[in-house]
Amino acid sequence: MTPLLQDPMQALVRRLNAISNLTHEEQQIILALPAMPRHLRAGFDVASEGEKPDRCALVVSGWLCRYKFTGAGRKQILSFHIPGDIPDLQSLLLRTMDHNLAAITDARIVYLQHDSLRETCFSQPKIAQALWRDTLIDAATYREWMLGMGRRPALQHMAHFLCEIFVRQNAIGATFDGRCDLPISQAEMADAFGMSLVHLNRTLREMRKTGLVDWSHGRLAVYDFKGLQKLSGFDPTYLHLAAGGQKAKMAPLARTNGAK
Amino acid sequence: MTPLLQDPMQALVRRLNAISNLTHEEQQIILALPAMPRHLRAGFDVASEGEKPDRCALVVSGWLCRYKFTGAGRKQILSFHIPGDIPDLQSLLLRTMDHNLAAITDARIVYLQHDSLRETCFSQPKIAQALWRDTLIDAATYREWMLGMGRRPALQHMAHFLCEIFVRQNAIGATFDGRCDLPISQAEMADAFGMSLVHLNRTLREMRKTGLVDWSHGRLAVYDFKGLQKLSGFDPTYLHLAAGGQKAKMAPLARTNGAK
DNA sequence: CGCCTATTTGATCTGATTCAAACAATGTGG
C-alpha cells in the first residue's frame, strides 16, 4: 500500500513544494538529479561526527534522526526526519559533521552527491534558495525545541512535539484520519526531550489520561488537535509551511502533489 | 582608540572571512552594500514575532539576542550575537519572524535591505554561499545548546557556554589577554540556559570556585581555557571557523566596541 | 541620598533522576 513514491525524488519535490514555490521546470531539474538509492537498517549510522561527507541523504521512506553525545556520554536527539527531508543538507557547506545521523527505523534513502547539488545551486538560484530555506526551517525547529527543553513543563513539551510531528507529516500528505506515524521508542523520545526514560513514561501516562491523543506501536492518533494545541501553545508558524500548515488538517486523504 | 570599524561593513567581512574564503573582489562588493546605520538602546526590540521584515540587521557594536516566549509567558533566550553577526538573516527567506530580536546592550547596527541582499546573492553565488553557511553555523550552535540544555549538568553547561563565547569573540579579534566581553545579566544567562536565576547564581559561585574563570561587570576573564574546555567537553568544531578557532587565541590586541 | 536594578543568600518544596525490577511483546532456533 501507499505507493507514495515511484520516483524517490518525488519526496523531495513534495517537501520543497510544501515550503516554497517551484516552477514545473525547476521540479523537473530536481527530479533529474542523479540519485543513488540505498536501504538502511534501523539503527544504522548514515554519518558520524567528524566525518567529511561528499554527499547528502534524502529520506525516501522511514525515519532518521540527528543526535549527539556529551563528553560524559549522554545522548541528545536533535531532530527527527521524515520522507522528503535531507537531514544532512548542511554538509554541503559545512565540511565536517558536528553530529551524527542515524536511521530510526528501516529506511530508504537516496544519496545526492555534493557536486551535482552544488552545480544545481549555481545554475538554479531558485532551487538553491529553496534548499537554503529548508535549512532555515530546520533552525527554526531547533529554536522551538530549545523553548520546549528550557521552559516547557514535560507534559506541554510532549504535547507540542506531538503537534509538530502531526503537522509536519500532514504537510507531506502522511496523515490520515487524524493518525500518522511516530515510529520511535520511548527511550528515543526521552533523548529528544532531554529527560529520563522513566519520567517520559510517566508523562506519557498523563498525556493519555487527557484523552487528547494516543500513541502506541509507532502510530500516533490525534483525537483532539485543537485541545492538544491549546495545551501546548503550539503555533505552526515556525514550520514556515507555504500553505499555512494547519489548514490542510482536515484534508481527507491529503496528497500534496499528484504523484499520479 | 580601537577604530576597528571605520566602515561598519568591515564587521561583516571580518566575520565572513572567519568562516569562509572570499576574494578581494567579493569583499569589495560586500563593503559596497547599501547600509543604513542605527543606534539601539539596551532592551530595544529590533524585530518581533509575527513581523515580516524587509531588511536585516548587521551588528556593528554591542550585543543582541534572540528570544521567544512560551504560551505561559516563560522566556527562552536562543542565541547571543556579537559584531559581524546578522542575527535575523533568516528573514531573507523566512518571511515571518518566529521569534524576537533585541539589543542586550546599547548597540550599533546597520540595516541591509532584503532587496539588495537578494540581488547580491543572485549575482554572487559565492557570497550567497557564505551567508548560507553563516546560517548553518547558527543552526550548529543551536544543536550544541540543545545538548547543553538537555544533557549537561548546570556547571558544565555554563563552562561550555563560556568557551563558546570566548572562541567566537576570539575569531573576530575581540579577545585580549584572556579576556572578552560578556555584557549580559545573570537573569539573561539563566534565560539562555533554561534555568532559574537563583540556580544560575549558585552555579556561578561554583564556577568561580574552580578558579578557571571569572565573570563580572560584563567582562569575562579566562584563566585556564584548557581547564574550562576539559570541564565542559567543549569542542569548537561546531563553530566551523575556517582557521580552526582556538588557534587565534593569542592574537595580541583586540577591542570590540569603543562606543566611548 | 534615594531609587532602581542586579546580585546573593536562606529555606523549602517538587519535578525529575537514578536504581531496581517486573512485565510485555517480538523474534529465534530447536
Next chain:
DNA sequence: CCACATTGTTTGAATCAGATCAAATAGGCG
C-alpha cells in the same frame, strides 16, 4: 509450538538537582 533471548514498556522507591518563595545586600546613577 515451546524455551529462551532481546528489546521496549511500566511501576516502585529513594534521592537530588533545580525551582520557587522570600528577603537581604550591593551597585549605579540622577
